Amino acid sequence: xxxxxxxxxxxxIEKAMELFWRNGxxxxxxxxxxxxxxxxxxxxxSSFGSKQGVFLESIKCYEGKIQGIIEKLRNSTNGIEGxxxxxxxxxxxxxxxxxxxxxxxxxxSNEFAESGDKAITEQIVRFTTVIKEIFIEKxxxxxxxxxxxxxxxxxxLLIAKQGLSVAAKVFGQKELNDYIEIxxxxx
Amino acid sequence: xxxxxxxxxxxxIEKAMELFWRNGxxxxxxxxxxxxxxxxxxxxxSSFGSKQGVFLESIKCYEGKIQGIIEKLRNSTNGIEGxxxxxxxxxxxxxxxxxxxxxxxxxxSNEFAESGDKAITEQIVRFTTVIKEIFIEKxxxxxxxxxxxxxxxxxxLLIAKQGLSVAAKVFGQKELNDYIEIxxxxx
DNA sequence: AATATAACTAAGCAAGAGCTTAGGAAAGAT
DNA sequence: ATCTTTCCTAAGCTCTTGCTTAGTTATATT
Numbered sequence: 001x002x003x004x005x006x007x008x009x010x011x012x013i014e015k016a017m018e019l020f021w022r023n024g025x026x027x028x029x030x031x032x033x034x035x036x037x038x039x040x041x042x043x044x045x046s047s048f049g050s051k052q053g054v055f056l057e058s059i060k061c062y063e064g065k066i067q068g069i070i071e072k073l074r075n076s077t078n079g080i081e082g083x084x085x086x087x088x089x090x091x092x093x094x095x096x097x098x099x100x101x102x103x104x105x106x107x108x109s110n111e112f113a114e115s116g117d118k119a120i121t122e123q124i125v126r127f128t129t130v131i132k133e134i135f136i137e138k139x140x141x142x143x144x145x146x147x148x149x150x151x152x153x154x155x156x157l158l159i160a161k162q163g164l165s166v167a168a169k170v171f172g173q174k175e176l177n178d179y180i181e182i183x184x185x186x187x
Numbered sequence: 188x189x190x191x192x193x194x195x196x197x198x199x200i201e202k203a204m205e206l207f208w209r210n211g212x213x214x215x216x217x218x219x220x221x222x223x224x225x226x227x228x229x230x231x232x233s234s235f236g237s238k239q240g241v242f243l244e245s246i247k248c249y250e251g252k253i254q255g256i257i258e259k260l261r262n263s264t265n266g267i268e269g270x271x272x273x274x275x276x277x278x279x280x281x282x283x284x285x286x287x288x289x290x291x292x293x294x295x296s297n298e299f300a301e302s303g304d305k306a307i308t309e310q311i312v313r314f315t316t317v318i319k320e321i322f323i324e325k326x327x328x329x330x331x332x333x334x335x336x337x338x339x340x341x342x343x344l345l346i347a348k349q350g351l352s353v354a355a356k357v358f359g360q361k362e363l364n365d366y367i368e369i370x371x372x373x374x
Numbered sequence: 375a376a377t378a379t380a381a382c383t384a385a386g387c388a389a390g391a392g393c394t395t396a397g398g399a400a401a402g403a404t
Numbered sequence: 405a406t407c408t409t410t411c412c413t414a415a416g417c418t419c420t421t422g423c424t425t426a427g428t429t430a431t432a433t434t
Contacts, residue, residue: 002380003430022301026213030422041423042382051422100301106353110297113356114209114287155362156369162357163350166293169300170349175342182343186373189410190400217392228393229412238392375434382429391420399412404405 009047010061012037017058017065022100024111025055052119059123062104066093074134079141080187083157087180090161091168103165110166132158142187153187196234197248199224204245204252209287211298212242239306246310249291253280261321266328267374270344274367277348278355290352297353319345329374340374 015036019028030051034040039047048054069089076082094101109124135154139145160183168176202223206215217238221227226234235241256276263269281288296311322341326332347370355363 002378002432003382004432005381024298027302029420031420040383042384042425045423046381102300107297109357110294110353111211113289115214152365152369155358155365159350159354159358159362159366160347162354163346166297166353167346167349170296171342171346175346178339178342179346182339189402189408190412191402192411216390218390227413229395229414232393233411377434378432380429380431383427385424385426387422387424389421392418394417395415397413397415400410402407402409404407 005043007037007039007043009057012039012047013054013057013061016054017061017104018100020055020058021062021102021104021107024107026111056119056123059104059108059120063127066090069093070131070134073138076138077141079138080184082138083135084180084184087161087164087183091164091176094168095173102169106162106165109162128158131161157183192230194224194226194230196244199226199234200241200244200248203241204248204291205287207242207245208249208289208291208294211294213298243306243310246291246295246307250314253277256280257318257321260325263325264328266325267371269325270322271367271371274348274351274370278351278363281355282360289356293349293352296349315345318348344370 015038016033019032019036023032030041030044033051033054034044037044044054048057069086072089073082073086076085090103093099094103105124105127108120109128112120112124132154135157136150139150139153139157164176164179167179171179202225203220206219206223210219217228217231220238220241221231224231231241235244256273259276260269260273263272277290280286281290292311292314295307296315299307299311319341322344323337326337326340326344351363351366354366358366
């Protein structure tokens with residue numbers, strides 16, 4: 001017995017995500033969001049509660065967007081090679097132009113590192129933990145490994161992946177390829 | 188024939204630098220700056236022209252602060268070992284508490300990556316180039332190296348260093364050590 | 375058709391941003 | 405002591421921020 005929404009939340013949030021991805025949280029204003037999403041502030045706030053609400057939903061949307069390559073990593077059966085492919089897939093996502101560069105999760109982790117925002121930090125930690133566990137799982141498929149070396153290597157790869165995402169915003173394709181090649185040269 | 192300044196620019200800029208280092212550019216307001224620097228906005232603007240002026244001067248101040256470890260790197264004579272030491276020195280700078288974590292240059296590079304601000308981007312590129320050239324120089328001191336591999340390795344180390352600075356904000360000491368150890372394991 | 379409920383528009387709110395300015399205070403030159 | 409030049413205080417300027425609200429429009433139910 002009432003009027004229907006003229007937009008779908010899943011659709012407008014995608015536009016929001018791209019904006020946050022490109023500019024970060026603070027540099028994206030609610031006015032910019034309403035233009036990009038094609039809805040006005042009232043609708044935004046009634047659908048997502050707050051700017052932070054839009055942002056958290058954007059992160060979920062992003063996770064959905066990259067779920068494909070994460071599943072690919074998870075289902076890979078060639079150990080360390082699967083992780084290497086994951087690295088290449090990651091920068092490929094952001095190199096189809098018109099897409100922002102870098103990784104939204106990593107960008108966010110950086111922007112909020114010192115702020116200590118709880119809801120956002122939690123999202124990031126959760127995501128990072130998932131990736132690390134997959135790395136460990138894949139590394140376990142490899143040759144002789146004592147547990148300690150395994151953790152060491154997982155930490156290395158996790159930070160390397162994070163570094164890659166950051167580097168992708170600034171460095172060129174050749175530099176990134178050089179980086180990945182040497183990262184995996186001795187596994 | 189006039190009144191004298193009640194502060195020294197070199198002293199107040201250090202406080203500004205710490206604030207920018209901790210919060211980034213956008214999240215640091217002029218009101219916060221005047222409290223931290225102990226001078227009011229009039230003095231700030233008459234000494235540095237604008238908020239961005241304060242920021243650019245803060246970066247110079249930061250470069251001065253880390254010049255020690257860069258000179259140490261430059262003067263090292265044990266090739267790749269010198270670079271490894273440089274990595275450890277870099278995270279040491281930010282692990283004496285009361286200092287912000289990460290690297291101001293890297294933070295800035297990240298924050299302004301998509302903005303395309305000219306003055307700031309130029310500062311970053313200049314600094315990055317210097318580091319890369321030192322890396323190449325140190326790598327040249329090592330064993331047999333064709334030029335191409337050398338560039339590849341320099342790119343690797345440059346991105347690895349950048350990744351380390353980012354990681355230092357989020358990861359613990361053990362993870363960082365693991366990362367550095369494996370980064371340099373096969374040189 | 376009348377009514378109730380939800381969604382839209384657009385205007386506006388307080389707070390904070392970067393920056394400016396008028397007026398007084400300090401100190402070297404005369 | 406006076407004058408002149410510089411510096412400091414404090415208030416205020418305009419613009420933008422995240423968010424709200426009054427008033428209107430559209431739709432499902434009766």
